[in-house]
Amino acid sequence: MWHFLGLCWRDLWRNRRRTLLVGFVMVFAVSIMILFIGMGTGAHNLMIRSATDSFLGHAQIQRTGYLEEPDLEHQIPAEDLARLEAILPSEERIVGWAPRIVTGGLISKKHPDPTDENDLEAYRQMLSEGALLVGVQPVQERKVSILAEALVDDDPHGRCLRGCKAALAEIYAPTNSCHELCTGVSTEFGGEACLVLGEKTCTGRCDPEDEFCAEEDCTERFADYCEGARFLLDEDPTAATPNRSEIVLGSTLARVLGAGVGDRVALTSGTSQGRPFASLYKVVGLVKTGSTEINRTFSLTYYDKLAAGLELPGAASFVVLAVDDPDAASSIAASLNKKLATQAPETVALGWAELSPEMDIFVKIDQGSMLVMLGLLVAIIGVILANIVTMSVMERTREYGVRLAVGESHRRIVIGLIVEIALLALTFSLIGAAIGEAGNFYFASHPIDFGMGEFETTGVIIETKYPTVPTLYGFLFSVGTVVFFAVAGALYPAWRVRKLRPVDALRFV
Amino acid sequence: MIARMAWRNLWRNQRRTTLTIAAISLGLGVLITMVSFMDGMMEMMMEQIARSSVGHIQLHQPEYLEKKSTNLFMQDGEKLAAIVADVDRVKAISSRLLFSGSIRSSLSSTVRVVQVIAVDPEREREFSGLVDKVIAGGFVVPPPESLEGGAPLRVQGRKGILIGKKLAEQLKVELGSKVRVDCAGFQGATTAAAFYVTGILRTGTDAFDKGVAMVALRDMQEVTGAGDVIHELTVMADSTENLDVLAATIQSKLAAAGFAEGTVVVQPWYDVMPEIKQMLDMSGAWSGVLYMMMMIVLSAGILTTMYMVVLERKREFGVQLALGTRSSRLFAGVMLEALYIAGLASAIGIAVGAVSVAYISTRGIDLSGFMEGFEFAGAFIDNIYRGTATAKVFVEPTVVVFVGTVLCALWPALKVARMQAIDAIKQGGTTN
């Protein structure tokens, strides 16, 4: 058999030009297909990731009923959570998990009281926003979401100033205006000077002439307020103080509240026991994620403190999971459920498609349109290839005539023909595949930029810069398609060869 | 003379010519189908979006879109609507008020937060794809036919409200149930009002089924005591062309009528919802990429085909040269042949394309079996994809393929022109 293959191969190369021509088209076809599939896969992955990595996660474990009624009555109780924490590490397909506790509440910037305490208009203006308070464990979070990296620092200078003013105000007098504050400190400082003062203090450059600064070590005292925007720390620095903690706000929420890093916000809600829950938070950072919903309503704080505050210590609203293959999230969740049914029957695992059906639909539509486009591409490729192969085989009619006349059997010629074409297709499509995948690898780290910035749909922000993804199925599909159409193109002439009479064949020029 | 010879040359090898033409025309057919499909998708999305509350042009108080504050309304809603409706090219308009509020019923302890949209039911009907999603009752006002059975009688003359199915389930209400809606009215004043469920809708997306309640504009104006004010006026034009011009026209007509620029701003939909435009641009970009890829493959194919054709006939050309035919004539001959091929292929390609376009533009590709529609930027998008059948769909690809074919023949033609007779005869014809 190998001998036969060798012969076919040799036959191919007898007319180099023709073989190369056909091969040239095949290389093109395969590399284009692979690139297209790579782009499509890249876009698809990006879209899913921007939803899941920012908050949703690939999958979640929730208490049954939480999806329909996400309130404090449907939390995963502490015992179940403990059991989950025992099971999860041994699951191979789950690469990370993080519990979160979530509740809705009213958030407002901590405004100093208006000068006239009975100025109702002022109090009417102090509107609160509805927000979601999310308790997270920063160490675990890093494995399941990009929240910690989604920080934005919009206004470092202003932030420092705000922080300083807030600190000064808190220390010296509960007043609003810097002028008054300064007047309180010293009648020599006017409003402007106070701002400058605050600034100096923040950057630690104290002027020994400044009576104010000379009193203490400014840098140390106010350093706290001028630190950079950051995420929550691995260890909660506020663990000891009741009703005070740190918070990271969604960027849009912060903007709406008029709050920035260094400001204080107040959040009120209710505990699981119906008692009022209220706490002050210092804003330490802002995040901007791929979801407008998150940016508009989320605020993040320390899990332990929040859970305790809500009178649900050790419980969780849900556990976020990261899996090794996001596309398989639903099936991973399904198999996890079998285990959960016995070990923690009140909980259920859900893939992102179940968590966000709208996202699922959008992804399906996107996939659908990609498939349609691919189909069209394949159609063109098929037509062209079949045509070229047919023509090239037909060209060789005379050759076949000669061979028949010399005594070769019809069968051998036909089989030889098909094998030749198959070899040709395989060889050149492999070359094309190499080129195509090389392209995919390249674009994987240099994403193709459509230059349209980003936009939002179904609550998700979509980028227009796509890294391509080299895939096995892309490779197999492209090569397979080309080989298929090449052989298909050879079939018609092959069929004709069966009936060929050497006499007719030789008449061909 | 050359022309006729070229034509005969073509048909001397029927099979070869037929195959070539077949390939090119099929390729063209596919291309046409693609353009039709892509265009169709685009148009469908735009139309759906226009129909789903976004419209073609919108009017707002200048800061409303950015701050979304209830107090940023436009005065004299009726007058505004009348003036806009009168402008040329304006087909339909609808005014709205938007609030955030909570809703409850007597049948359940739950209280839900919803987006309250106050519309003029008659006008909104023409805009809103939601009309088709009503599964019980009517669109904000009960349909006159349904005047039998207890519920509709009860709601006659009352303030009606249209809510989603899931919300109805949570509140445990049905047609005719009374609900109470509290919202932050104007200037922060709390408004509480009673509405009766006159319609239930089901879209399949939570955004609508759980989170939206629609009421009549007049009712809301009365309840909030605000009088003739609106947050939004949506305009449907006769087409999606030149919306910026139309917007400017409307703006100036309003200015003339006393609505200063600072009170009302008129914008085409892509300024109001840039994300929709971006998404459409994105789709367009992908189509572009696909188009380009297809063209590359098609060109490679045509080039190769033409080249092969010429290669095959080397001997024949050689003989002609030997007989004294001038190179330039050979060249012209090849080019003419290519022209014929291009022409025939184009004609057939158009025919093939026409058939498939006819199919997808009437029957369309219906995906609604797989899934319901989805919500995008507050619009609800259905799942049947139709291709368009405009001239552009046919003309553009045809021109490209025609020109491409002829161009692809250039190189081989030049090769022919430079042939030496003896080499040609020696090498030409079949190979081994």
Added chain:
Amino acid sequence: MRMMVAMVGLMAVVCLNECPLRAQPTELQLGAAEAEKVIDDMEERMRGKASVGEMEMYIKRWDRTMRMKFWELYPDKSLVRLTAPAEDAGMGSLKLGKDLWSYNPKIDQVQKIPPSLMLDSWMGSDFTNDDISRSSSIKLDYTIEPGAGTTYNGVESWRVTLRPKPDSPVVWEKLVVEVARDDYRPLRQEYYDEKGSLARIMYFEDYRESKSGKPYPYKWRMENRQDKDRYTEMRIISMEFKETLPKKTFTIRSLKRGR
């Protein structure tokens, strides 16, 4: 709370000595005119009244008891401050007209309650923020139907049906007020959903004499019949009717600092 005051008013309307009683009806029917007169009398008496006192609230759902001081000025001003349990002491809510503010000393923040939370429960009880803050005007919101006579716990009573007007923002299909026939003190009040099932019921108990000579209930309980095993019980510890209360009682400062 509003409900309480309204109910107190309703009950306190017909005093035995001052108001000329219509002739005691012999058949067990209270005519529409009579029922209406009762309401009228009550509203008339409530104009310009104020009260201050201390009470205890027990919420069965959370098994929690709270103590609070209250000040009320008809028609639409009220202030409540928690005094117990200790960790919640200092919290309060202030109502002025339609606006409601709440204060939490732990964060020293006054927050205006947005309208979307008006229907949320007040302090975790079975009363809503709206119950607390609604201005009463029974005639505005309800039509009064003729009543019927019956007995309740051995006491002869009248049952008067109040039907919310179609456009009034009351979700209930109807309310039934049951008052004692002799002195018209309210015994219980029933709230029906639109299917006719009893959704809530309020009981009035522990009637005591007051300075003005009209006995009023020192204990009332709101039961939620839609959700199992939920009720809230308010017990007045001490209460005083006054002619009026100073305006400065009902300010934000007062909410924060107390008096």
